[in-house]
Amino acid sequence: MATGIQEALASGQLALRLLGDFAAKVDEREISLATRKAKALTAYLALSDNTQDTRERLVGLLWSESDEEHARASLRQVVHDLRLAFDNAGFEGFRADKQNLALSRDRRRCDVDEVLAAAAQGTVHPRLLDTQRITETLLSGLDNLDPAFQVWLLTKRQLLHDRLTLALERLLPREGDSREASDAALALLNLDPTHEIACQHLIRTRAARGDVGGALKIYKSLWDLLEADYDIEPSKETQELIVRIKQMPGPGEQQQAPAIAQSLHGVSQMLAPAPKRLLISVCAFQASGVPEGMRHLVDGFRHEFVACLARFREWSVRTLPPVWESEPRTWSSPPEYIVEGSTYELNGTVRLVVTLRDAANSVCIWSERHSITLTEWFETQERIVRQIAMALNIHVSAERLRRLAAGGEITLEIHDRWLRGQALLLQMASKDWPAAAALIESLLADAPDFSPALSGLVQYRNIAHIALPGQFRDRAKHPETLRIAQRAIQLDPLDSRAQLALAWTYQLLGRMDESTLHAALAVDLNENDPWTLMASGQICAYCGEYERAAKLSATSLRITPVPTAPQIAYSGAIKFLCSDYAGCCDASREDLGMSPAFIIWECAAKAHLGRLDEARADLKMAMERVAADWHGQQKPTRESITRWLLHVFPIAIRSDWERLAEGLAAAGAPVEGIEFGPW
Known part of the structure; x- marks a missing residue:
């Protein structure tokens, strides 16, 4: 199969090479892009699920350390350069308007797509056989372009590695030998030299052909690698396979290869990969x-x-x-x-x-x-x-x-302190907050390189105003929290907790595009974790991505037989923001023991459903609970409590906030004079 950079589909088609040094061609004529940012932007659009994105997100991704005016000006220059280069080459698939940039999927191809498509179709792309650790070459040379882009790139490399590994593992047969299976095993070892199933397959096929020496050489390479880099031995199954091979007939005996193949048949069955998820x-x-x-x-x-x-x-x-x-x-x-x-x-x-x-x-x-x-x-x-x-x-x-x-080189006391802090944070209760503050805040000074501790600190700072009724979000503190969240990401960009903490920090800053970007990365990295799904869904709901929010919430609840209190509370908020008022009421049928702020979703939903008596009762309960646990500087009047309730959640869509305010007003809350959003 020809690679995208070797052959264009038809006249005016863009072919991209993203594995290795970036290259672009149209009709076999190379396009010279003037800057690394132009290459990165093109590659990002090509690898995006819908091949388009907002200018806001691209600014945050490629100019995260620049002020907004300079970043926007730089993006406009890059877009101008791309338009000029593509127009001169006869490529018409690049579109740019005031809000979005897009790269037409029908008019471009890239080597990443071709490698993945080949694996999905049951074949091994040649690039996987001639390049070791090929996923680490994705956009090589662009790693240090920008801290935010580096995080995105490291995550994409890991996701590509995981996708290829799973696809190639499915090509390994349960028994027998084939060229495709051997190629799949070689490709797997190129991706991950410690992949023992691939190594076992190659050992079996070498031995079955009578090449016992070649089989033992493969085993020795695996042994040396595991011992030198990981201080472990090959698995028991691999060692038993080698013992069985050494017991096979010697070189002078007749029909050596068929005898070995027959003898190893049972081992092949034993070591076969599981067929189902x-x-x-x-x-x-x-x-x-x-x-x-x-x-x-x-x-x-x-x-x-x-x-x-x-x-x-x-x-x-x-x-x-x-x-x-x-x-x-x-x-x-x-x-x-x-x-x-x-x-x-x-x-x-x-x-x-x-x-x-x-x-x-x-x-x-x-x-x-x-x-x-x-x-x-x-x-x-x-x-x-x-x-x-x-x-x-x-x-x-x-x-x-x-x-x-990752991060295992920490002291026992630091790890113990982090565990205790996490246990307190999950309660989201004001009575635990002084202890949580003492534990979590101290971790920043004592464990500056422990990513989970930094993510916990970010979590504490981001939800303090929810756990402490009457405290408002302090925008002046958000930039410092952002620096801590970015540090956690730099230490471990593949930790979904760090990605989620960064997403919430951007949400509190009102930077929706960056918030939803990192929420999506968190889901990609840990698609089986219920809390990652629910928290990411809440961010999507706040930002108006209702369909995705509802899907993430439903999946989270489906894989959790007994949801936690935060899951239930967030699912109710998501249903309200998705205009599912009945579903919001169903999701909020119990006292969750969390911050009284979460009562407002059910209260407003009942008001919109015309259940005004129930809505008023809910508002009265919320007011009483907030007043009894007030931590604000002002007195807990109905007006100050309502102002806090309407500002506690980082809703980014004005119409959604107005629906919430209208519901509370119908329940009797004094909403007059309260404006949308602290940003």
Whole structure:
């Protein structure tokens, strides 16, 4: 298959090379783009889902460190240069208006699309065979263009790596040998030299052809790499495969290759990748045997363990409540496995017994004991994930597992402080805020390079005005919070928590395009995490992307049998903003024990439905709860309380805010004189 840069589709078609140094051609004539920003903008539009985006977002992506006037002027110059270059080359697929820039999908092609399309069609693109770690070459030379663009680029490289890995793994057969399968294995090793399933396939095929020496050479290369870079050995399955190969007939014996092939048939079956996407359900860990002062370790470990599982696209993940009933299974139900954990204290250490069982027949597949200690926090998570993957016959490479331990070089005290702070933040209650402040704020000085701690600090600063009734958002503090969020991203751009924290910071600054960009990246990085989906959906709803918001919210609730209080509260707000007033009322049927600010969504929804008596009762309850927990400088009058309620949530669309204000007014709130938005 010809690459996009080698051959244009037809006259006037744009062909882009994005893997490696950027290049562009129209009808085999190279286009010279004057600046790196022009190349980056073209590549960004080509890789976007809809091949278009707003000028606002592009300004934030390519000129994040420039003032707005200079950034806009620079964008106008780049657009002018692109128009001139494309017009001179005869390419008519670039469109620019006052709001948006677009690159016509029908009139362009690029090598990234071709590589992905080939894998989806069951073939291996030649570029994957002749280039090692090819995803790391995506837009090489443009890494340091701008901090925001670098974050986007690092994320895109990882997502491309994951997509190609999954597609190529599907090309590995359950048995037998084929040119396509060998090519897929070679391509996988080019992407990730620690990919043992690909290595096992190549070892088997070499041995089946009688090339035992070649098979052993592949194994030695894998052993040396794992030992040098990861300080681990190949898996038990790989070692058993090598033992079996060494027991095969010697070089002088007849029909060596057929004998080896027949002998390895069972091994091939044993090592085959799983054919279906799985569902892993994680139960609440039983912690009655753990002292109260140590239970935050159990809760924190389970939360982080679920987050680790959710990073892998080979399976879907959901959490189960302490008490739950199994769902009826049908022929269309996905394979489901349940992770259960019980904990107890032994000599000052929390011991965890983890069990994995098949949901269909309750057969225990694997069980093991682990110690939950801060010294081996990430290592324990890694071992459990690896053991679950092996039990389910799914391969997770050493390189991918290593990403779980990012930020592991921190002190025990810092990690413990972070866990305690997270536990307090999730309550979103004013009574916990002094303790949360003492824990979270101190992390910035003591752990400047621990990305989760910085994201937690950003989270604390971004929601303080919600947890403390009467406090208004302070725009003067947002730039400092933004710098902390950007630092967290720079430390770990592949952490969905960091992306989400940055998205909310931009939302509070009124920078919608950058907010929705990073919310989308958070979902791309962790599409199985219910809270990532719900929080990103809330941002989309605030910014007027109602269809996407509703979809993310529904998916979040679908994969969470018993949603958390924040999930329920956010889903109600999303339904109101999507004009689903009945759905908003249904989602808010209980007292969530959270900030009284969340009552206003149901109150306004009932008013719009004509249920005015109920709306007035809800408003009265909200006013009373806010007044009893007031932290503002002004007195908690009905006017000041209403002003706080209407400014507590960062709604970006004026008409949505006006609908909320109209609902509260119908319920009796004094909304006169209150203006839209603090920005």
